[in-house]
Amino acid sequence: MTDLKSETKITRNRKIWLIGVPVLAVCYLAFCGAATWMIFRQGEETQLPPHVTAPAAGEAEAESDAEYPPQLAPKSARANADATPAAVVKNPTQQTISDQLPAPVVQMPAACRQTNLSASSVVTGPVLSPISFSTRSTPDGWPLDVGLQFPASIDKIQATFSFAGMENGMPWERVWYFGDQEIFRGESTWNAGARGQLSVFSTVAQAGFVPGRYRLEIQLNGEPVSQGEFYLVSDDAPTNRPVEVAFSTWDGSRHQLDLLNLETGEVAPLLEFARHPAWSPDTNGLLFVAEDGIDGGTPGLWVHNMAQQKSYQLNDYTDYRSVAWSPQRTFVATASGQGETPRLVLQSLEEKRRVIGPVGDDPAWSPEGRRLAYRGCSAKNWGIFTVEVIGPVIDGDSIRQLTEGDDRQPAWSPDGQQVVFVRDAGESTEIFAVSTAGGSPVQLTDDSWPDAAPVWLPDGRILYRSLRDGAWTLVAVDADGGTPVILLETDSAPDWQPDRPAVSPDYVLVKPTPAPPPKPRVQVPPGKGVLVVSNLKNNDEMTFTIDNIEHKIPPFTYRALPLNPGHYTWTASWPGKNSRSGIADVALGQAAYPVVER
Template identity: 25%
Template sequence: MSDYDQTIVSTQPPQPAGEPPKSRNKLLLFGGIGCAVLLCLVLGVVGGMYYYFLGGTDTLTSLTGTESGSPATSEAVVVVTEEPVEPTSEPPTSTPEPTEPPATEEAMAAPEIGPITFAVGATDDFEPIDPSDTFEEGITRIHALFDYRGMSKDYTWERVWYLNGEEVLRNAADWTDPEEGRFDYFLDAGGGPLPAGEWKLEIYVEGELLASGSFTIEAAQAAVTATPVAQTTATPTPSPEPTATPTPKPSGGGVYKLVYTKWDGGQHNMYVADTNGRNEHFLLHRAAGPSWTPDGQMIFFYGEEGIDRQRLDDGREFVFDGISNGIVALVNAASLPGIEEAQLFQGLDWKQGSARWANVSPDGTMVAFDAKPGGDYRIYFLGTADNQQFRYEILGEQADWSPDSQQIVYRSGRDGKTGLWISNRDDTGHRLLTDNGSDSFPAWSPNGRVIAFSREVDGNVDIYLVNVDGSNVRRLTDAPGPDTLPVWTPSGDIIFRSARTGSWGIWKMSGNGANQQEIIPNAGVGPDWSMSRMDVR
């Protein structure tokens, strides 16, 4: 018997009663009988083929689960009946076997997915390793294991992930595995730590929700602490207590903290110093375009290739697991840690390799950066709160925030006009501020009234001011060599980069251009000036 069990049940009509047969010519009789037999055979074959091939609607197919990798068996019952000839009044000579009603087609056995087990790993036999519904901070991969049956390669299945109630990932694919077995499915963040919060997984088959499960990644400070290469685990250090933010002085002056970089010919290295040039402190290698949070607790920056491996002068090397080139946060910046104590964090969607700098909004809720994943530079936004996301993107580069964090000023060639533009942060209400194609690196003043920027005139780059309505453009510097990358202090002074002495240094002047003086010499600027942006708090 093959994979199909096939039974043909046929009922014959009763023979009618009648007069005794009359004598017939034997040759005719035998000839007639022969023709009748031949006709019956033909009709039987044709009828059988008809019912066999056209009887699909009367086929009952039942699929039963088998071990993974084994073919499922199926049984089919085909019932064929013939219309009886109208009987006579005389009872039949024999009672026919009762016929079974035609079988109806039943649906394929419904797919089933069992409970989901979450774990940190799985064995070669798909047994969970350290299963739990709560995981520690810094975990980089979660395995979701479940048993299943009744699946088919005709099915499409879909996985939907939620974080704190918001959908963050959705994938659909054709089912390619056996009909029954155990499945190991995992979620990771490209090698980085998964965000803390409440995670939920929903599994759909053919659009129907068949299973769901959830787990929690404990919401602690998700920082990565460097460890020597020889060690295998990292020990996080407590976040420092908040420190007071200096009160701005309206007429200039005061001493603040400046975060900046120095180009050494191959990479940017990040430092902090006072705005009078004193107390310089090295922080990290391969860190560009830094920006303080308003409370001074963190520094956001662009991590260059190799940011995860930091080497000290004595040859010791420290590795930050899960950190790669893209936007990174130094979460314990207030303590000005050395490499050994530094704590770095990188969100799931921060790994943008073509970024160049970071700029934290004055209210501390968003981080702007520019990148060109598709060819042209665009400005993107990250949220500083856990798992906060913004879908805005603006055609342009080199952005700075308005004091109220609601607008940005930036360089762009949008609408066929290259210059400085101002937009709301969701890209509404954009307007052209200046129309000089060389205008770049705008910086919005703390009082919100003017914007400093650099402009090239007659081959020399200098720093200018413009009112926020586009009026009263005036020049602040006029020295040989480029003056660029201005940034405001809270009190209204301007810190900028200059190569007027023949080498790059960091300079300071009043908001009106007076009292220009070098505060940090030998502060190199790389080929892409955007990566040498600075920030003051």
């Protein structure tokens, strides 16, 4: 594979195409000898203002029984870690406030501002957000129609991430993988400035994209600092699935999670003593807060594996006012605190760390996972605000106000261009929507009873809870208003504010079944057998020890070891990784292939 090397020059409001080079792909990568062009474009889609003062081919099968991500594997309750103030990125003096931002920056009044939010610990090293993927973007660079899965017939993929604490002159690389095999590496010198947003475009001409799993890794000084992955599927692959809505009910003493199938209208009980549901993007996991221990555990944050029908505890925090799971499944946004002054909390599922944000409640993630909408405090009233999140950093100075009023429970539209929310309209609470570019909110409901907890459905309608005849029903209405349609009447008792329902995607995440790599052919010396040791799937050097002799096997290679016939014990290890051990039988004149790959 030919490396792409170029000097990247990025200026404000400018996009640069970086080189197209002929690439010859190999058969087992499913490109099978076809000459193609991979073109990468990189541009600073929007220069954020300096208000931040600081992160093969094969048949497809559904991933319903996939292994759960490592950070969500079974584990005991973690001890509460000390909450830390939001990190802040150092403000570059050479930048100026952009005129292109659609909404003004709102200065929080002293009564609402947390004094340690903009003067706390300073981020001195690079911080990158997780990578999101889409096929188009807004004029100011925010990705639209973000997803984990796209049809292989598309001709372009846009990978976008935010960054802070960077330094011009740093070497950085973009490494693309197809499955676990590296297929492209672009090397550049960083010159995009200290902070902002960057998009990398990948276009494959001629033969088009091949269905499979793709992954992009960003490396700084040779070390990976951010990554993301997506799937491309054949246009005729069956991907549709019924939309399921997880919602909580309240009987006056405890909450329970139920599951509504929107296709059949059937409702099934799911979990007792549980509330605040949030789906993972692949619908394999449902995050929730347990009011009581499950299977001998304790109250706290749990995840329910839908394929296994088993729940795992993630921590034992009990102060969750709501739960929002980031699209990349790495962070949980919530609010903590009692009374009228709750504060946003960003919690890593991989680390024992909670980052405290501004005064606010009811956080909701944007589709690309780099912004939070929430109920915040302004000089005049509560309203709906947004704040940017760069990796583990809450940008306390990027707060922007969308509405003014007694507003709460915001939820983003799938394309990220609207936010729906609840407003206290006097006699009742109603559902409103507002553009993220600013403007006047539009009222969607006008009822004599309370409406609350709106979320978007994949078909573009808005689902919400409505307190009719003394019980919280599930109702849907078009995004531009119209006549509401009751989807489900429940016997849930009135609660002061019902939990936001969790809506699953309407597609199955399809995982292509990779063809097994062919076994390498080797020659067997006379009087010997051969042990073929593979390190083809690893990007680290392997140390393979057998018969008291160490053999160094480079990454992405294999080694044929001539041995006397016999019964052997071997050990394989990689730098900083777990080692593996096994037994191999070597027969005269034959080759053995032990399973060594980690």
